[in-house]
Amino acid sequence: MNGGHDLGGRQGFGPVNAEPECEEPLFHSEWERRIFALTLATGMLGQWNIDESRHARECQHPTDYLKHSYYENWLEGLEKLLKEKDLVAQIEQHAECFRVPDAADARKILSTGNPTLLPDSRPPSFRSGDRIRVLRRQQAGHTRVPTYIQGANGVVVDHYGTHVYPDQNAKGQRAGEHLYCLRFEGHDLWGSKSCSQSVYVDLWEPYLEPTS
């Protein structure tokens, strides 16, 4: 979906206004610290994956997504997931199905991460140097192909192997697709004045078609 989160190339947002690196606190208020920890801790229950979590934040009305601060969007996303999965009722009725991490479990999960590389089930369709076009896709669900490169021509610069495919993963189906890194020229994306600049984007095979 191309909701409020799909920001690449949008105009009208004004300057970046970065806080100086040496002055910026990790969290700007206590509630940010708490929602950060709550989001990670509940994620460790294994009831949803990272793409479901991203999709829960993206599904807000674009006006709300853009108006909210970053951690407000995390709060919205977590509340939505808890309701959708009905987790409070689930743990009351099926406590035996839950393994709730303690401090040691949490540290272990953070240090292990969740690698997305999978064994290849078929050979890749593209290789480095191939010219491709990004398909135009207007679909309602979660996807990781930004709007600003849809329809654009690019070149494959790397093949990262088979990785969990977000469009399916967001529906709770862990399947793999070949993942590539592609280079797009700035002047193709933004006009002829954007010379000596390019954008590299990681894209899965179903987002791409060959060009001759």
Added chain:
Amino acid sequence: MSHDHDHTVLPSDLELRVKALESLLLEKGLVKRDALDAIIETYEHQVGPKNGAHVVAKAWSDLSFKQALFEDATATVAELGYFGRQGEHLTVVENTPDIHNLVVCTLCSCYPWTLLGLPPVWYKSAPYRARAVSEPRKVLSEFGTSVAEHTDIRVWDSTSEMRYLVLPERPPGTENLSESQLQGLVTRNSMIGVEMARPGNEGAK
């Protein structure tokens, strides 16, 4: 932040909402308090840009380490102990006089946590996410960074679970600095690509 927080005012709606949510989750046993503490402690005290600075300073000092980084960054930094959430797959991209790299996530906030910790507010903001891909030179100028007209600017949009770290250029005049002195020159922003590393005369502190 304490200096602009007036404790006599009522807590904000957000504070109340988060507090209510935390109380509910603790009461129902969906989270444990010590796990929350461990998560916060990890990102406030264990994982941060000093990890990335270690990797960069080592790459500046040790050519074989640098080559290993370009061949397999994930395994090479894992040998230093840097592996985990939001650092499962890693690529290091090198700045040179002809190439300047810049990292963004236009769709959310993907960022190499294992090496840089949690992203700053501006990295997650709409202006940066919108403009880094379309007008990187203007965005860089807002950080006080100017890149020569002929330099190829490469913007890395982190749309997959691959995380990108910029290897900034080693500042001139730093040949005699030790690896630990070099670490002092490597800022978080230089590893995102919005700034250069600090000049060499700031290293020995």
